[in-house]
Amino acid sequence: MSWLKSHWKPLAVVLALALGIAWYARPVDVYGLSPEVKDIGHISLYVRALGTGGQDFPIMELTRSDPEWDTVKEAAEALRFRRPPWNLLLQFLDQKVVTGRRTEDGDFHVMLTLADQNHGYVQIQFFVDKWTCSSPHSIRNLALWVKDARETGSALAESLLPLMKES
Secondary structure (H helix, E strand, O other): OHHHHHOHHHHHHHHHHHHHHHHHOOOEOHHHHOOOOOOEEEEEEEEEEOOOOOEEOOOEEEOOOOOOHHHHHHHHHHOOEEOOOOHHHHOOOOOOOOOOOOOOOOOEEEEEEEEEOOOOEEEEEEEOOEEEEEOOOOOOOEEEEOOOHHHHHHHHHHHHHHHHHHO
């Protein structure tokens, strides 16, 4: 009992740190990735089909008056992410290395930028099988964990491709 009395402060710090990390790594939606984004007023959408038969689609800039608005906003809001705990440190370190990835037919690159009226934004990217995000709080793209990352990203791209082809 005397050991616990003399070591309660370090134990409390470790417990608080573990709880903080668990809270940070909890599942969040697009609004949880950037606290400033409360009421989305503008969406920028980019989709690229990769591989030998790849195709770039023009960037779509959407506002609430566009017919595609609800579909794209609902698709973005349906996504759930977990943030790796090391993002807390990496967000302050500049990312200086760019590496190439081998792509195959059926791979996609999707980039969604969701902005609100007060200039807050969050940018979510899916590339082949990896998810990243950036916001005004970070000087680099930060990793995101998504359940069934490749399948989720491919399904998102395939649901948005008809909108891209119509415009």
